[in-house]
Structure formats: C-alpha cells, structure tokens
Amino acid sequence: MTAAATQARSETLWRRALDGIVSSPKALVALVLCVALVFIAIFGPWLAPQNPYDLTAIDFFDARLPPMSESMSGSVYLLGTDGQGRDMLSAMIYGLRTSLGVGLLSGLVALLLGTALGLVAAYFGGRVDAMIMRTVDLMLGLPTILIALMLLAILGQGVWKVILALVLVQWALFARAVRAAALVERGKEYVEAAASLGLSKPRILFGHLLPNCMPPIIVVGTLQVANAISAEATLSFLGIGLPITEPSLGLLISNGYQTLLSGQYWISVYPGLLLLVLVFSINIVGDRLREVLNPRFAGRS
C-alpha cells in the first residue's frame, strides 16, 4: 500500500463524513454551532465584555442584576450578573473554555489510549487480548458516573484528577470499538502482505491497520467528547469535579442553584442553555456521522 493510496482513502473518508453532514440540514446547523462555540472558546478573552476573574473588573454592587441591566459604570449586562457581581456572559464564555478544554483533552487522551490498546488486543490476540478485554468489560459493566464518583471520592478534587477520571471511564469504549474494527481488518490480505514484506509490528499496526479503523474512532470520538463535557459538568455540579478556581459551565449552574428558588433564574438558566446547545449539537453531529460512516449503512444511500 502506497502513501498516496492511504491518503486518497482517508480523503474519501473525511469527504464522506463532510458530505454526510452537509446533506442533512440539521447536522449542518449543529456543525456550524460546534465550530462557532469552539471559536468563541478560543478567542474568549478578546470577545468577553469583562474578565470575570479579574477582581478589579467586577463590582460587588452589581451582584445579582437581572439581564439587560445597567452596571454602576454604565455598561449593560446582557445576561445579568451572578452573586459576586460578575457579568454572566463573560463568566459563561470563560466557563465554555474550561468545559470544552476538559472535554476535548480527556476525549483525546482516551482516544489515543483506547485505540492503542484496542489495536494491540486485536493484533496480538491470546492472553494480551483477554487481559485487555476483561478490563474493558469491567469498565463498561459499571455506569460511567459510578466509576467517576468512585475515583473522585478517592482522589479528591482538581482539574487533572477530573481529566484522569474521565479518561479512565472513556478509554474502554474506544478500545472495544477499535478492536472490533481491527479484528475484521486483520483477516484481510493487505495485512498479510505487509507482514510478509517484513514490516515491523508497530508499522503494520499504526501504518496499515489504524487508517482502516478510522470510521468507528471518529464516531465514538465525537460522541465521547459530548459525554465527557456532560460528565464533567455533572461532577462539578455535585461539588466533586473542578475546583472553584476553574469554573466550568457545570459550576456556574451550580452557583445559581440556591438563588433559583428566589426567582433569580438567569444565573443557572443561561449557562445551562449554553451547555445544552454545546452537548446537543456535538451529539447531533456524532449521530449523523454514525449514520454515514457505519459500514452497515455505507453505500446504501
């Protein structure tokens, strides 16, 4: 297999994914939303009206103002302020950065770890396979939230601890999907050909098997980022996720929980809506990708 051929195939894969999304108006809107949110997260510090964690920028007298109210200095708080007098819109933009960052990073690490283990399990088989897959069964047999709770109850709070917990609950899904795909691929002639050419095992694994296992990796990867963002928000809401120094959307919602009952709805409602839009649009894109990349459906439309 030449490099050009590999490249051509991966081009058609991404092409197929993109065509699939563009041909569905719903998925296209969702993708545009995802891209826009990522853009907002990246350029957040320049887009936000205020740096909500700069103590000199916030005014305590502006606390708990409803949306569209005017601040002490004359500017307008579009979405109101929270209990400390922070502009909600700015806090949400910064929260989005944290939520997306944690979700993407943990998803990526889980993807790399799970893919590597899945490939190894499928290629070597035997005892290695059995050991990896028993661990996968163990992880997938228990609900994600329970494992994450267990880990964080033991480890304590912190950004890296949350990412570690999210990676540990997610890698198994990647490993299972990749192993299933790689088992099918392993029996094909090109793998045999590569082996008889005397190529090294890592090269066969990552240079030849891996490119052919991309569809499930892309699908599971997309859906897992959404899951990771949700899980992090839930853990932060419960008070065992991110510390208050790294306020994600989940923590912002949690802050408004007490004031919700007294009618100050905006502190929880808007960050929640943003979180919903983020997770919903990633899920819509993922669902569409599953439809167009799934080998069972491919070639039918």
Next chain:
Amino acid sequence: MTVFVIRRLLQSIGVLFATSIIVFLGVYAIGNPVDILIAADATQAERQAAIVALGLDRSLPEQYWIFLTNALQGDFGRSFVFSQPAISLIFARLPATLELAFVALVIALVIGIPLGLIAGLKPRSVTDETIMTGSILGFSLPNFWQGMMLIMIFSVWLGWLPASGRGVVGEVLGVRTSLATWDGIAHLILPALNLALFQLALVIRLTRTGVRETMPLDFVKFARAKGLSERRIVLVHVLKNIMIPVVTVVGMEFGSLIAFAVVTETIFAWPGIGKLLIDSIMVLDRPVVVSYLLVVVTMFIVLNLVVDILYSVLDPRIRLRDAQ
C-alpha cells in the same frame, strides 16, 4: 445450563473482588488511612488505639485481608457523622432510592415504547425525525440542569408540585412508600420524571431499532397474509418480539438509574443513598462512601447476573454462543 450459570457466577465474583481491591487501595493505600478512617477531632491516644484496632500497623496484604473479612460480614466501619454502622445507614436509605428508580423506570417504559413504535413504523417520516431528535435531546440534557428547570417551572412559577423531600410516607402491604399518600406521590413526580428522561430516550431508540428489524421478517408477512389487522400485528406479534431486548437492556440499566439517582436526589433533596453519598463525600465520611460503593457495585453485578441467566433461559442461542 449449570455450566453457564457457574461461569457467570465466577465472573461476577471476580468483578466484585476487583472492585474491593480498587476501593481498598483507594482508601487505604493512596490516601492516608489514619486521616480518612479516624475522626479529625480524636486525641493522640484515641488515634493510636484506632490505628491498632483497624490494623493499620500491619502490612498491606494483611490489612486487605482484615478489610475483606470484615466487609464479608457486613462490617464497613462506623459513620463518623451518624455514629452508626455505615452499612445500616445505607440500608435505611436504600428503599427511597429503589422507589425513585422503579417509578422512573415505569415512566420510561410507558412513554418510551409507544414513541419508539410510532417512530419505527414510519422510518424517515417527519414524526420519526422529530421523535429521534427528541431522543438525542434527552441524551444531551444535563440531568442536574434539567432537574433545576423542572423545579423552576413546576414549583417556583406554577406552584403545582413540591420541590424537595419525600413527603408523607405511608405503608402499603408492609412496605413504606411515598406512593401510599397523595402528598408522597406529589413529591415523587418531579424527581422520578427527572431520573426517567435519560432512560426514556434509550427506550425510544431500542424500541425503534427493534421495530425496524422485526417488520421485514417473514412472520409479519405471514400474519398479514393471514388477514390479521395491522394493529393486531404490531401490538401483539411485533411488540412481543421486541420486548425481550428492551426488557433486558432496561433491566441492566436499573443499576445505572440507581447510580444516576445521585444527581436527582441531590437536587430534589430526596433522602436516598445517592444524597447520603454526596453528603458523606463532602464531610469525608469514608466508611459510608466505601459501603455505598461496594453495595451499589454488588447490586449492579447481581442484577447483571440475574438478567444474563434469565436471558439465557429465554433464548438458548446465547448460552450456546457463550460455550464456544
């Protein structure tokens, strides 16, 4: 059959054993067990006595053995906060959680199966697209935020339903339950609905897939040829066939409901084990945390085992495949 049950049983024991090691290592080896297991306000002499009593001066394998033998006798230590055996605290709160999870499951099935049927019978129609997008929304809604919105709408704005607590608990056939009184039912509606939504989305998807796989089968064509009404075919023959996978998956998901109840119970102040867990984590009441984890994991494993065995009784192909 016996071989299958024994194999499954051994696997389950293996998983439980692995979990006990993880929990043990987490609490006893990673953290400082003296800080974790002994109340912070203990005097130096009390600490020393506790260290000896807990066997913390011995080697790690020895300590694990003590932990395991105590745990097998249902002894997970005493709660610092309540000064009661941790395990009895868990069992005192368990009925509230089971009740919540059970009602949520019923809601998910009663609403989810008809919606899944409708979607599956008219694939690619506007109704189908709407229901399926709705189910993705159900998966995407942050559970805790959704609960807060339910409180905001139905308790704060409309004032129809209470926002927290379990209400008056009555007794039906010797079981204490909120379902016995109107007040209890009113308290149960919002939390149960909140917990049900995720499962509801799952039931819709499962039912729809089942319908789409079953409709092209020969027995459906045969029933049509026999002149049965479409209504009868779908509601009796097709539904019967798709119930097996739906009930299996949902049965296994009952464990997830109990784990997810942590979020719902926290928001609605429902006095179940989930709320107890979060409260205990906050005040570092580790014996309760350890008991919760082991009890829930055990329940989960037993549930999976029962579903697996029932399934293999209903469908012998599973057993054969496993034996190969």
